[in-house]
Amino acid sequence: MTTVDVAGHLRTMRAHVPLVQCITNTVVQQFSANVLLAAGASPAMLDHEADSAQFARIANGILVNFGTATSHQLLAADAATAAAAETGTPWVLDPVSFGGVAHRSVHIRRLAWSRPTCIRGNASEIAALAGAGAGGRGIESTDEVDVILEHAGRLATSTGAIIAASGPRDAIIDTHPDAPDRLLLARVAGGSPLMPLVVGTGCSLAALTAAYLGAVPSEDARDRFAAVVTAHVHVAAAGAVAARTAEAPGSFAVAFLDALHTVSEDDLTAVDVTVETVERTHR
Numbered sequence: 001m002t003t004v005d006v007a008g009h010l011r012t013m014r015a016h017v018p019l020v021q022c023i024t025n026t027v028v029q030q031f032s033a034n035v036l037l038a039a040g041a042s043p044a045m046l047d048h049e050a051d052s053a054q055f056a057r058i059a060n061g062i063l064v065n066f067g068t069a070t071s072h073q074l075l076a077a078d079a080a081t082a083a084a085a086e087t088g089t090p091w092v093l094d095p096v097s098f099g100g101v102a103h104r105s106v107h108i109r110r111l112a113w114s115r116p117t118c119i120r121g122n123a124s125e126i127a128a129l130a131g132a133g134a135g136g137r138g139i140e141s142t143d144e145v146d147v148i149l150e151h152a153g154r155l156a157t158s159t160g161a162i163i164a165a166s167g168p169r170d171a172i173i174d175t176h177p178d179a180p181d182r183l184l185l186a187r188v189a190g191g192s193p194l195m196p197l198v199v200g201t202g203c204s205l206a207a208l209t210a211a212y213l214g215a216v217p218s219e220d221a222r223d224r225f226a227a228v229v230t231a232h233v234h235v236a237a238a239g240a241v242a243a244r245t246a247e248a249p250g251s252f253a254v255a256f257l258d259a260l261h262t263v264s265e266d267d268l269t270a271v272d273v274t275v276e277t278v279e280r281t282h283r
Contacts, residue, residue, distance in 0.1 A: 004186065004275060007265035009212060009230035014040035018060035018214035022207055023047040023077050025067025025096065031200035031253075032063075032207045038260040039234060041211035049075035056083035061214025062091035063207045064111060066104050074107055081114055090117035090213035090224065093161070094206040099128035112159055117213055118228050119155065120164040120206045123148045130155040145171050153183050153280060162228050164209065166202055170232045175280075177221040182277050186229045189272040190236030192243035194252040201256070205235050229273065234260070237267040 019042045024032055033043040046055045049072055056062055062084055064077045084091045093116040095108045112119060112129055119129065123145045130151035145167035152173045156163045162174040169189045176182040195201045212227040212234075241263060242255035 004226045004229045004273060006230045006233045006268045009227055010265060010268055013212050013215040016215040017042050018211045019044060020207055020210045020214060021046055021055055021059040021062045021080060023073055023080060024063055024065040024203060027068060028200035028203040032204040034257055035204035035260060036207055036211055038257045039208055047073050047076045049079050052076035053079035053083040056080035056089060057087055059089060061210035062089060063210045064091065065094040065096055065203055065206060066108060067096040069104055081111060085115060088219060092116065092118045092120055092206050092210040094203060095119065095121045095125045095129055098125045116161045117224060118162040118164060118209055120209055123165050123167055126155060126163060126165045127151045145169060156183065157280060162225055164228055164232065172229050172232060174225045176277060181280050183280050184225055185278050186273065186275045188232045188236055191239035194243060194246060194249055195239050197249040198253045208235060233268050233271045233273055234263065236271050237263050241267060
């Protein structure tokens with residue numbers, strides 16, 4: 001695989017209108033729901049343990065984000081991901097603030113080794129999960145994506161998940177389906193410097209990743225890798241489009257939602273995307 005049909009995956013996602021169960025932090029619930037709606041998916045913010053497992057069985061994709069974890073959300077995530085394991089429903093783990101405090105970190109680490117389809121976080125969170133570094137500062141990364149690629153590759157190998165590290169140039173890494181000693185590495189550039197100034201852009205990217213995964217008709221590893229890449233391309237394209245008219249965070253947030261809705265296939269194909277095969281590091 002050296003290319004990704006991002007336009008095709010955009011059409012598939014919008015035609016499917018995937019239902020995404022979001023067990024996510026209270027700060028970004030409304031923004032994430034609006035992002036999913038604008039992009040073409042359907043959000044459901046069910047995060048109570050009493051009904052999370054039942055709903056997970058009808059959802060197309062699931063997001064778990066412990067940014068403001070409550071006891072109900074911790075139990076809901078356990079129930080929903082257990083149901084997903086039975087049904088084969090793809091789910092995304094967003095390891096917000098992993099390494100910052102012990103209680104959430106224990107739960108995040110356990111879920112990271114519970115076969116998520118994708119783990120999407122900032123560079124510091126990904127490095128810390130791989131056993132290198134102490135994690136980020138709140139939602140902020142203290143590491144650069146290029147520095148942690150080796151750690152991300154090891155995390156992909158050990159967890160079986162597609163690893164996505166966000167930054168000025170996102171990296172998506174997965175084990176190669178045909179070559180056990182190699183990895184697939186995609187790099188996605190674009191977006192806008194205003195994106196980190198709007199709370200929820202990263203968390204909503206994880207939700208959109210779950211949507212694209214939920215629209216994939218099979219469990220084929222190539223299709224799922226391409227779906228994760230396309231989610232990142234969609235956000236990068238929308239960020240670039242929004243930046244044409246927005247000059248500050250408030251106006252950017254509105255323009256970003258509009259761009260997610262109106263972004264065209266040409267906008268997606270204009271994003272700088274590279275896909276290559278790299279050697280797996282054994283350490």
